[in-house]
Amino acid sequence: MSYKMxxxxxxxxxxxxxxxxxxxxxxxxxxxxxxxxxxxxxxxxGCFGFCEKGPIVKVMPDNTFYVQVKPDDAEEIVNxxxxxxxxxERLLYKDPEKKEAVSDSxxxxxxxxxxxxxxxNCGFIDPENIEEYIAREGYSALAxxxxxxxxxxxxxxxxxxxxxxxxxxxxxxxxxxxFASKYQADQKYVVCNADEGDxxxxxxxxxxxxxxxxxxxxxxxxxxxxxxxKGLVYIRAExxxxxxxxxxxIHQAEEFGLLGENIFGSNFSFNIExxxxxxxxxxxxxxxxxxxxxxxxxxxTMKPPFPAESGYLNRPTNVNNVETLANIPAIIIKGANWFNxxxxxxxxxxxxxxxxxxxxxxxxxxxPMGTTLxxxxxxxxxxxxxxxxFKAVQTGGPSGGCLTEKHLDVPIDFDNLLASGSMMGSGGMxxxxxxxxxxxxxxxxxxxxxxxxxxxxxxCRIGNKRLHxxxxxxxxxxxxxxxxxxxxNLSRVIKDTALCGLxxxxxxxxxxxxxxxxxxYLAHIKDKKCPAGQCKALLMxxxxxxxxxxxxxxxxxxxxxxxxxxxxxxxxxxxxxxxKCGACMEKCKFxxxxxx
Amino acid sequence: MEKIKSxxxxxxxxxxxxTKIDLREKSEQxxxxxxxxxxxxxxxxxxxxxxxxxxxxxxxxxxxxxxxxTQTGCMGYCYAEPTVEITKPGKDPIVFGHVTTxxxxxxxxxxxxxxxLVADIIPVNxxxx
Numbered sequence: 001m002s003y004k005m006x007x008x009x010x011x012x013x014x015x016x017x018x019x020x021x022x023x024x025x026x027x028x029x030x031x032x033x034x035x036x037x038x039x040x041x042x043x044x045x046g047c048f049g050f051c052e053k054g055p056i057v058k059v060m061p062d063n064t065f066y067v068q069v070k071p072d073d074a075e076e077i078v079n080x081x082x083x084x085x086x087x088x089e090r091l092l093y094k095d096p097e098k099k100e101a102v103s104d105s106x107x108x109x110x111x112x113x114x115x116x117x118x119x120x121n122c123g124f125i126d127p128e129n130i131e132e133y134i135a136r137e138g139y140s141a142l143a144x145x146x147x148x149x150x151x152x153x154x155x156x157x158x159x160x161x162x163x164x165x166x167x168x169x170x171x172x173x174x175x176x177x178x179f180a181s182k183y184q185a186d187q188k189y190v191v192c193n194a195d196e197g198d199x200x201x202x203x204x205x206x207x208x209x210x211x212x213x214x215x216x217x218x219x220x221x222x223x224x225x226x227x228x229x230k231g232l233v234y235i236r237a238e239x240x241x242x243x244x245x246x247x248x249x250i251h252q253a254e255e256f257g258l259l260g261e262n263i264f265g266s267n268f269s270f271n272i273e274x275x276x277x278x279x280x281x282x283x284x285x286x287x288x289x290x291x292x293x294x295x296x297x298x299x300x301t302m303k304p305p306f307p308a309e310s311g312y313l314n315r316p317t318n319v320n321n322v323e324t325l326a327n328i329p330a331i332i333i334k335g336a337n338w339f340n341x342x343x344x345x346x347x348x349x350x351x352x353x354x355x356x357x358x359x360x361x362x363x364x365x366x367x368p369m370g371t372t373l374x375x376x377x378x379x380x381x382x383x384x385x386x387x388x389x390f391k392a393v394q395t396g397g398p399s400g401g402c403l404t405e406k407h408l409d410v411p412i413d414f415d416n417l418l419a420s421g422s423m424m425g426s427g428g429m430x431x432x433x434x435x436x437x438x439x440x441x442x443x444x445x446x447x448x449x450x451x452x453x454x455x456x457x458x459x460c461r462i463g464n465k466r467l468h469x470x471x472x473x474x475x476x477x478x479x480x481x482x483x484x485x486x487x488x489n490l491s492r493v494i495k496d497t498a499l500c501g502l503x504x505x506x507x508x509x510x511x512x513x514x515x516x517x518x519x520x521y522l523a524h525i526k527d528k529k530c531p532a533g534q535c536k537a538l539l540m541x542x543x544x545x546x547x548x549x550x551x552x553x554x555x556x557x558x559x560x561x562x563x564x565x566x567x568x569x570x571x572x573x574x575x576x577x578x579x580k581c582g583a584c585m586e587k588c589k590f591x592x593x594x595x596x
Numbered sequence: 597m598e599k600i601k602s603x604x605x606x607x608x609x610x611x612x613x614x615t616k617i618d619l620r621e622k623s624e625q626x627x628x629x630x631x632x633x634x635x636x637x638x639x640x641x642x643x644x645x646x647x648x649x650x651x652x653x654x655x656x657x658x659x660x661x662x663x664x665x666t667q668t669g670c671m672g673y674c675y676a677e678p679t680v681e682i683t684k685p686g687k688d689p690i691v692f693g694h695v696t697t698x699x700x701x702x703x704x705x706x707x708x709x710x711x712x713l714v715a716d717i718i719p720v721n722x723x724x725x
Binding site for chain 2: 063124
């Protein structure tokens, strides 16, 4: 007897942090109480992408999509939905614009424009159950390669598909495999780069948590194509759930004989091990990653030699990013011609983006290449939070740049983003509204690069530090026009002379904010004003005498006694003493404290 | 666990486990499939709608009919319980009354397979918004 109803509960890191595992326990308890445990199955899946409203619970077959579910809601879901067939209205997703409850996921703007290839199984299968993956045609791509295709045919198929690396560089994957296949050695390696480090990006983590077998299968396919028998996943240790799911998946694949010796009765053997990284941004760069795996300092080295010639332990090594790998099985099953019809001229397929910042639907989405920023931000992302005005979107993480209003209708792909002065990167998209100060944004990213620079080459180690200091000076209101020139010149020098990708791209946020928001820099330097009201040093705190009732709360909380006034009379701020900490503004119950 | 040693082994396992996710795959493309809604309010259950629903689920598969069976609340036709609403792709929904397991079989053989209508159809006399 098969189950009549499936209840899918998100088991990704985001939803687990909001107690989704307790929802599962409660649902199972309630079902058991009502003797329904044989009729309704509760499944922990990977990420649904709609992290803004987690934890997500989806009931199949009617596709009911419940949001922000708490463990205590489990009983109501069982009593009302499961037993009586009535949807629990209050837990349904409400369209932010129409204010109407949307009963099923098919009608949610968030999912309408999406095409899920890399995320095809995330939020659909139980990632800890290899059988569910096999039921979704899992491992049949590997079987097809080993039993019906020659290694060079597999490489050709990937080349033909037009797949490009999703980790940031956008290098053609098939070509990379071909290079690695050409070198002869006693041992070759397939490395999965799971060192996801861009602030705000979490697509790789979600894929490993939601569909670990797709990564394992793709690594084995790569191994077969380039002649490698060993696979290594370099994953950051701060992804405990992804590590646990990968371990379970590798163990299951070994039990099923899908990893190990003589896979599918052939003479191809393949094994996968995990290597943990301590979470350094630079280790996402492939040479640094390889050094870190070897037990050395995670510092990049000059290329050539490329890892395809001399990588891990000086053997030919092919390094691919998680999302790139997740596309491979789908390409093999459906064919290169299916894949290269999706996307744009030079960027094929789809891209996963992590939407973050001042956007209504924070989460993980996958869209065909060539989708415009407007579609992503307004249709899928549900627009800007609190009805504010869109200002910019930062793509490509600390190496990328800002795109503004005028770029909203640019179809997103590798080349268009580069031409617009930003880059694809790993797919982080941080949306900013009118309240964000662009100088501070540039400073934030430089702070990150300074922190993450390995210090090996001078331009990156010292240059970025200087960039950061200059930006800091400007946000303090002490900047000059010469500083602006210094920023530009120094940025170009760092770009030209830094050793690896981290340094070569780190000035991008500075250059792109100067290009797109020159007026805002001028306002900081010449008028000593921050138009967005973010740079505290440039603000004046002020108490509105009309609104102040003289309660004295602000004065009691002021750390430097800069606020004076009689009881029950309006208070005043002594601007000479004020250190602009904002404590008074936070404490005032009458919104009498403002900045100008 | 027996190891997978060939493509045939993988295919066999896939067929065995397919039922595990069938329900989910079908509901992803629900608009292309026959939808069968069984009224499962108290009155429906008392009249035996649980058996009706189980009968549909088990026998649709045997007859090779791809359909999604869901439960729904009271449709209001208490005199005719168990009631079942069937929507074929691109057609208006039809409500059948007094659907016992025998009648369920008749519906499968006649309406679902051959588009023949059977007795006891309840004219839909309301509009939903």
